[in-house]
Amino acid sequence: MTVTLNHTIVPAHDKAAAASWFADVFALPREQSDDHFAPVFVNDALTFLFADADRFSAAHYAFHVSEPEFDAILARVRASGRPFGSAPWSRTDGSLNDWNGGKGVYFETPDGHLMELMTVPQ
CATH class of the missing domain: 3.10.180.10 (2,3-Dihydroxybiphenyl 1,2-Dioxygenase, domain 1)
Incomplete structure (x- = not known):
């Protein structure tokens, strides 16, 4: 199954x-x-x-995407004015990571959920 x-x-x-x-x-x-x-x-x-919901805890959602999708999504994040960063503990450093040989980034939604994009799955 x-x-x-x-x-x-x-x-x-x-x-x-x-x-x-x-x-x-x-x-x-x-x-x-x-x-x-x-x-x-x-x-x-x-x-x-x-x-x-009136009250809730923020959640973490991670997405494996292609490099072109990564670049397009990150461009829209930038256009939305949301800060982004290279790690969960560096959400606003404006940098990317290269973990596992790919590109990665973290950003929060307006409700505070943490979104993660990666081009190479962990």
């Missing part, structure tokens, strides 16, 4: 705004929000379901 993560719920202060920001930065399709969720389709197997 193959186990595949199908969806995860991402808490946000404003689900529609959070879903729009994420979809724009990652250049991903969105569906219309319903009463409970604002979905963003990450790939054929995974959907992020953004949900309104």
Whole structure:
């Protein structure tokens, strides 16, 4: 049996705004929000379901992407005005890392979730 993560719920202060920001930065399709969720389709197997929440702990989401995708996403992060950094403990140093022989970067969403991009999986 193959186990595949199908969806995860991402808490946000404003689900529609959070879903729009994420979809724009990652250049991903969105569906219309319903009463409970604002979905963003990450790939054929995974959907992020953004949900309104008053209080929540920030989470870490890591994405393996191609070099062209990395460059395009990072350009949109820069255009959004969000700081980025080379490590979880250096989220705002404006640098990239080269761990495992690829490129990597970390940045926070407006709701404080930590996003990680890497061109070589760990």
